[in-house]
Amino acid sequence: MKPDIEKLSSQSEAMPCITPECFRDSMASLAGAVNIVTTSSATGDVGFTATAVCSVSDNPATLLVCLNRSASVHSAFVDSPYLAINTLTEGHESLSNVFGGKAAMADRFAIGKWERLKTGSPVLADAAVAFDCKITHIQSVATHDVIFCEVVAVKQREQAGALVYFQRGYHHLCD
Amino acid sequence: MKPDIEKLSSQSEAMPCITPECFRDSMASLAGAVNIVTTSSATGDVGFTATAVCSVSDNPATLLVCLNRSASVHSAFVDSPYLAINTLTEGHESLSNVFGGKAAMADRFAIGKWERLKTGSPVLADAAVAFDCKITHIQSVATHDVIFCEVVAVKQREQAGALVYFQRGYHHLCD
Numbered sequence A, B: 001m002k003p004d005i006e007k008l009s010s011q012s013e014a015m016p017c018i019t020p021e022c023f024r025d026s027m028a029s030l031a032g033a034v035n036i037v038t039t040s041s042a043t044g045d046v047g048f049t050a051t052a053v054c055s056v057s058d059n060p061a062t063l064l065v066c067l068n069r070s071a072s073v074h075s076a077f078v079d080s081p082y083l084a085i086n087t088l089t090e091g092h093e094s095l096s097n098v099f100g101g102k103a104a105m106a107d108r109f110a111i112g113k114w115e116r117l118k119t120g121s122p123v124l125a126d127a128a129v130a131f132d133c134k135i136t137h138i139q140s141v142a143t144h145d146v147i148f149c150e151v152v153a154v155k156q157r158e159q160a161g162a163l164v165y166f167q168r169g170y171h172h173l174c175d
Helices: A020-027 A075-079 A094-099 A107-108 B020-027 B074-077 B094-097 B106-108
Strands: A035-041 A042-049 A051-056 A063-068 A082-087 A114-116 A122-124 A131-142 A144-156 A161-166 A169-173 B035-041 B045-051 B054-059 B060-068 B082-087 B114-116 B122-124 B129-141 B146-155 B161-166 B170-175
Touching: A020 B054, A020 B060, A020 B146, A035 A063, A035 A075, A035 A122, A035 A161, A035 A169, A042 A063, A042 A094, A042 A107, A051 B020, A051 B054, A051 B060, A063 A075, A063 A082, A063 A131, A063 B020, A063 B054, A075 A144, A082 A122, A082 A144, A094 A107, A107 B170, A122 B074, A122 B122, A131 B129, A144 B020, A161 B161, A169 B170, B035 B094, B035 B122, B045 B106, B060 B074, B060 B082, B060 B129, B074 B146, B074 B161, B082 B122, B082 B146, B094 B106, B122 B129
Parallel strands: none
Antiparallel strands: A035 A042, A035 A082, A051 A063, A063 A144, A082 A131, A114 A122, A131 A144, A161 A169, B035 B045, B035 B082, B054 B060, B060 B146, B082 B129, B114 B122, B129 B146, B161 B170
């Protein structure tokens, strides 16, 4: 059903349409750091690519991750007390594509070097920064679960750039 | 009080410290698009600079904004039914600095050209993209309120780049 949006006739650029397609087109203009979010489940390591990651508070150090409830990895994350957020940098494009696609979990983790910090969640050895977290709260909003998590360990790489997704493509930022 | 973090002796880069200072140092590695979040209050227009903005769902189109409960603008936003998220682009650095500083609200909005879409919240005429939203839910997490909002109108600029904050400085991405 089309939303009840008034026609803004004086502003020709205004988009009266906020269908999912229009929203995704608009969101392409909001640049986002690319991350791989992981956890260790009873059936093995699980991970997916996400730009919907956001800092919440520095005290206690808290981040959030948005995850579609229809995603195949959803149950692994909501059943786990822990997760890790691995922020990617230049050279991680294929890793991002594999974790954002349909590959089996074992094939995803066959790429890259993975280690553990405190919680046991997989941490990418050469991530720009990795946040090892315990999940504190999950809030359902529309199609997604917003997973709030408190950081219990951090590993940061010196002088790493950033891998950013913008206008449906990868961009690099140098430190 | 120092968190109870194990020393990860085999990983020299690991940071056992997750004090607020350490967390902010780590967060400098997570690139974020720069936005000005605005609303129209009983005492006039109010706005602040934020990188803690995140897409939540495309159906209904939903975003979130994190706002410190101790911020001077906090009450204006939690008392308002609406807000707008204005995503910045190259040339908006001073605007970002002014809205991220201590300037009076009238002085902030004296810079840039502002208009209204549907909700009455100030929309920056040359934003890369502006999301005009109604607030649907506010969740308190640690020091911050997470404001969830549903998009009721969008205005997108053609071929605008992105203004990104990374390692405590501004960076540009071209479309």
